[in-house]
Amino acid sequence: MNRTICGAALAAAMLVLQGCASPGAAIDKDAQARVASERPEAPRPEDFPDLGSAKWKQGAFPGTDAFARMRTGMGKDQVRELLGWPHFSEGLWGVREWNYIFHFRTGKSADYVTCQYMVRFSGDGVSTGGWWKNPDCALLAQPPAATPIPASTRLAPPQKVTLNADGLFRFDGSSLSDLLPDGQVRIERLAAELRGNFRSLHYIVVTGHTDRLGSDAYNEALSLARANTVRDLLVKQGIDGKLIRAAGMGKRQPVVSDCEGTRSSPALLRCLQPNRRVEIDVAGEQ
Template sequence: MKTKMLLWTPVLAGLTAMLAGCAAPGRAIDKEAEARAIAARPAEPTAQEWPDPASAKWKEGAFPNLENVRKMAPGMGKDQVRELLGWPHFSEGLWGVREWNYLFHLRTGKTPSDYVTCQYMVRYDGAELATGAWWKTADCAALANPPAVTPIPAAPTLMPPQKVSLSADGLFRFDGAGPADLLPEGRERISQLAADIRANFKVLHYITVTGHTDRLGTDTYNQALSQARADTVRDLLVQGGIDRAKVRAVGMGKRQPVVSDCAGSRATPELVKCLQPNRRVEVEVQGGN
């Protein structure tokens, strides 16, 4: 046994020395050197600069972990690159060289066993920090970094027209129509309506604001009053964030009453109260969610 130990000792010593020569002592990456490597931005290798695949030392190549490949970045040291990609497959050397080359097999997805063999290169600066990494062909780069698939948004569901009827007596002072005639609770009601429309309609086709009056007064007066009230409500909806181009205001005067059995023609308190449902502003919304 003692003789065998003596015979093997030189062999072990030589192997140890060889392995030691293949490894550089670990050291922290200098931040300034890292910044220089990141800023280098070298040009892509030319077609003539890629090595012949037949000259690879490890011709079998490898199936890379593509998540690791995507982590590659300028400024990495060789130990960091080796942890991600493994040792290079060509015989250019490990330490003191400016380039590592790989033969990587990338699956095409056509069949479970179908793949193509691609070349991948990492280049280093004098501080042995990576300055860039490239695939030889655009097809290989696309296989390694497929474009993100943007989902097609679902078409909005078209909802039936939604109509809200607002009592004009609750919006405006009696016979009022302009912004100065709005009651505080009327202004708040319209602001809340605008917020509800924005929240419930992802797609807005149109909004129609229609003003209505009762039958008291002349046709001309009632038409102007109903149009002015519709205009004021429209403007408040726009102030609440609704696209003005999608809102139209219409005055219908007294032509579309909802109650018609109120007796009398003089504006008595009883008749005014009976006709109250006719004094209104209707907001119809068409859109989807």
């Protein structure tokens, strides 16, 4: 008797799985035209689900060509072919939103940046758009096209500028209003040097770092927010924003690690100071 019940349950489960995997209906051309003419409001950061609630918490490392092929008006089967199944448990039928966790390599060892991506669908089951929780992730997903370099140009080796975060921002601050006067002057002076010393810029990577004090999530957010503020100020000073990528490494890449002392003691904070920094990597033609 028990075997019969178990067998029936297993068969029912297989039918459900087969139904989920079966192809969807043909796309309604009128539905595609409707969503193409609409301008849906972008989701707010708080509309994205918490990373901890993901069913598939590992996320994925996507190919950048997938996002180049994403278009409004695509059906769910087509989106799934490009991006895979969503990483959050959002139901099977009548779902109007898929959420993903995507990772992008920074080029520094095995480090990567984690981004959240949302695709929304109309009631007809066609996509109305795709959005990043952090808009800067779009630069990681679709890097600027490489510009051919004439053989006669003189390329400068990549240069790194390291700025002490304590000299840039007020304690625990990360916004433009938190920039110290001297810190803002240093960034403005750096922008002037970039404009004056390079005939053309190929890329700039702004990376925020923190010390080990505080949670991983807090330090990830703080380091990225500071990198974005530096990036925004460089853009205000005339540097092309399409060439600048911001990343937050949190406390994963310390410069010093053998500091001793009680938490938040002056001696410990001074010892950990080199870890609180913003690094700016620049490559271009001089």
